[in-house]
Amino acid sequence: MFNTGIATKLRSIRDNILFKELKYVPTSIEKPRHLIQSKSQAWVGLESIVKDIIQFSNCQTNHALEFGVEFGYSSSALSNYFKKVTGVDIFTGDEHAGFHGDIFELTKSNFKDFPNIELIKSDYRDFIKDNAQQYDLIHVDIVHTYEATYECGLWSAQHSTVTIFHDTESYRDVKRAVAAIAKATHKKFYNYKKYNGLGIVI
Ligand SMILES: C[S@@+](CC[C@H](N)C(=O)[O-])C[C@H]1O[C@@H](n2cnc3c(N)ncnc32)[C@H](O)[C@@H]1O
Structure with a gap:
């Protein structure tokens, strides 16, 4: 127990140095009113810091884009705060989220009230x-390889005020890619460790 605590702390210090990772501490927590039922628990919890991220980054709330929609939980969270949300997905899954049949129509039906x-x-x-x-x-939440996260995320960081990346804690390659994107774009990399990790590049 004692050793595990020390190991976690050391890993955290190493990441702060290696990835120039800054700790994200939300100042407010607000659960959005309008959410779909989540089939996956992976993003649950993060919906309550979306408003805080908007305030922290001082971004406008006209148009959000999401890469990686799946059944739509995170898109539904974003839709509470942005006038328009565009969700882009192949809708057939991937090696990390799992492969399934085409869920485009199913996800569309989840958004009938959105x-x-x-x-x-x-x-x-x-x-x-x-x-x-x-x-x-x-928001970037596609297949969690270094290459895809870097390519999609670099474009995203160049085309948005704030870019968020899911799974910085559960996939090392995602964290590595986010740190490299922040470096390449001269932006800052904040990391929120809870709920599988959310990287915030501003
Ligand atoms: C982890 S899930 C997204 C979960 C969703 N953000 C949520 O939390 O509610 C990843 C999604 O990325 C999609 N995906 C994987 N590779 C992709 C690619 N190259 N282009 C677009 N979408 C992709 C998959 O089809 C899958 O639905």
Whole structure:
């Protein structure tokens, strides 16, 4: 027990140095009113710091973009705070989220009471190609490889005021990619360790 505590602390200190990782401490917690039932528990908890991140980053609330929608829990959370949310996903899963059949229609039906969410069935690579649009916030939660997170996340950091990345604690490659993106874009990398980790690049 004692050793585990020390090991966690040492890992944390190492990451702070290695990744120039800053600790994210929310100042307010607010559970959004309008959420879908979550099939996965992975993002549950983070919905309550979306408003805090908006205030912390001082971003506008016109348009959020999400890469990696799956059944739609995180999109539903974002839709409480942004006038429009665009969700991009291949909707067939991946090696980390699991492969399943095509859930595009199912996810669309989850959003029947969310008129401000628009879904686009696309690979992130096709979506970002020749795309110069800017967003207020972008959420990256696709396959958790270094390469995909870096490519999608770099574009996202260049096209948004604030970019958030899920699973910085559960996938080392995600954290490595987020740190590299922050370095390449001269932005800061804040990390919220709870609920599998949320990287915030501003
Ligand atoms: C972890 S799930 C997203 C969970 C969702 N953000 C939530 O918490 O409610 C990852 C999603 O990324 C999608 N995905 C994986 N690779 C992708 C790619 N290259 N382009 C677009 N979507 C991708 C998968 O289909 C899957 O639905």
